Amino acid sequence: MQENLPEEHLPDGELAPDPVYALPEVNYPEHVNVAEELVDRHVAEGRGDNVAIRFREQEITYAELLEKVNSLGNALHSLGVEPGDRMLVRFPNRPEAIVTCLAAQKIGAVPQPSMKLLRAKELSEIIEDAGIRFAVVYDDLLDELEGAAENVDLLEEIVVVDDVGVDHDHQSYRDLLAEASDELDAYETKGTDIGLMLYTSGTTGRPKGVVHSHQAILATADTYARYCVDASEDDVFGGNPPLPFAYGYGDLVTHPLRFGATTSLVQDATPEKLLKTIEKHEITVFCSVPTAYNQLLSKFPKGPEKYDVSSLRLGLSAGEPLTPHTFDRINDAYGIDILDGIGTTEMLHIFISHRHTDDIEPGVTGFPVPGYEAKIVDPETRKTLERGQSGLLAVRGPTGITYWNRPGKQREVVEDGWSYPGDIFVQREDGRFEYQSRQDDLIISSGYNIPGPEVEMVLEDRDAVQEIAVVGAPDEERGEIVKAYVVLHDEYEPSESLVQEFQTHVKNTLAPYKYPREIEFVETLPRTETGKIRRTELRP
Structure with missing residues (x-):
């Protein structure tokens, strides 16, 4: 186990999910470091000149990204960050957010990306719950973090990315990078070591921390992105899901960087910014949520005529069910299909979806992503139900639900190695899974x-x-x-x-x-x- 990761905060035995590695791509060696796989490997294999990140007018190649990650990793070392330390990463969708997460992972620390709208009280709760001692933050988001720091004793160091000119007396991200060496060997993490910590978006109750290993992060790319999206180094992934959103982290960090492709970032996205960026960055895989697809259609009904969107080959959607009406309208206007997937913060990314080559049926989620198994069970007895019957979804694969410091909740969501994300589905006779509702959103009227x-x-x-x-x-x-x-x-x-x-x-x-x-x-x-x-x- 990594240093500074108290075992009592993590489930073991029958409370832990039972990972299944059914594909050769997810049979990782004992020691694997996700940052090394997403960046160093491409440079070593001759893809250093590939563009890794596009942001506004800026292009960062894999070779340049490696130098930034190494410099920040060394700087974090100098500040006292150790393997296993949880580190708050608080940004809008900007390149520094990706650099910071990768640098933390490379030295064996655990990035905890933070939603930018969280207030001081919420940040205080997360800092205390996760035991966070270090933070890297965008200057325009500093005030709430400083407010949180006044309420906790844990936070030792804040590093600030200066952009809008906020006054502060913290360490400067830019200065730390300039002063640090750009040579760094990756910490020898085990594949099972924690590489990412996320907090649920909190639609009900207080947010819950979940953790994901280095190999689980890679597995989201080596299953969903490889088999459903058919990602390649020619792709440009872009869109508006926030990086701290598990869906956004996968689509805009893990998946493009796994394949030597490009990620396109848009800070504070609006429908018009997204259309301009599709044209400018030549996005091929557009990642969003149903609300944003509907906003594109309503606010810019002639968007495909005004902007060149011919680079697009596929749309991805998650977060809420995508209706057939929205699917058909996007298909008519933009000439692309949308893969509507079910994924959760707890499971890290999408585990049920159509593949891009399938005969996609709008309104139906699809099949288990290659590498995953799924079944429908009775919510009370957990007995497997026949096809056509509505029940609780159970999932097993290379990722699973592991809560941080929540043993009571852990008992509710893992049984016999299967994870229960809390969704009601029907598996139809053709094998497709059709979403019904969240378990706690089911309306019971007159029985x-x-x-x-x-x-x-x-x-x-x-x-x-x-x-x-x-x-x-x-x-x-x-x-x-x-x-x-x-x-x-x-x-x-x-x-x-x-x-x-x-x-x-x-x-x-x-x-x-x-x-x-x-x-x-x-x-x-x-x-x-x-x-x-x-x-x-x-x-x-």
């Missing part, structure tokens, strides 16, 4: 189980609907009823006739008991920084 996302997908294809969220509302007679919160497009006004139209449409499309008995029109829906709807805030 009927009603998946909220199923109702959302039906209503989203109405011309008037811009966004929608469906939750259960308390009801004396039925226990719960289906309630829909609807954001209308600008040209529509709330009306009783629209309510009746929506209710009738659901009744005519789904079993009648699934129709929303209440519909409330709202201006916006509450969302997490990763784009997920905060349904807990909508439940009456």
